[in-house]
Amino acid sequence: MFPLVVGVGKVCIADGMVKVECEACGASVKRITSARLQGRTLCLTDYMKEIEKYRRHIVKTFDEESEPAIAILQRAHSEAPPGYTLLAVRRGRNSTHTWEAEYEKTEVFQMRCS
Numbered sequence: 400m401f402p403l404v405v406g407v408g409k410v411c412i413a414d415g416m417v418k419v420e421c422e423a424c425g426a427s428v429k430r431i432t433s434a435r436l437q438g439r440t441l442c443l444t445d446y447m448k449e450i451e452k453y454r455r456h457i458v459k460t461f462d463e464e465s466e467p468a469i470a471i472l473q474r475a476h477s478e479a480p481p482g483y484t485l486l487a488v489r490r491g492r493n494s495t496h497t498w499e500a501e502y503e504k505t506e507v508f509q510m511r512c513s
């Protein structure tokens with residue numbers, strides 16, 4: 400079992416113990432207590448702050464008057480925006496014929512220690 404570092408992947412113990420510098424606050428932390436986000440190395444405190452900024456939801460609206468609900472459900476899944484994961488499809492608010500598909504940004508994990 401190798402520890403998983405967010406944005407880096409699974410790291411071996413030797414790499415996990417290597418000290419890295421947080422690019423936000425400059426703190427020196429072990430690799431296993433760091434994370435990579437948008438190409439920057441961050442300590443876990445700064446990672447939690449940054450992820451809030453980057454956590455973006457996308458909502459796409461479909462209309463049941465122009466296509467059947469089953470087609471909307473399929474399209475909501477197959478036409479997810481690149482880099483986003485479908486979270487839910489639900490009825491639009493205050494509407495009997497629109498559907499909303501909600502997507503969340505997916506973090507891209509890179510593998511280390513090949």
Ligand SMILES: [Zn+2]
Nearest residue numbers: 421424442445
């Ligand atoms: Zn930091």
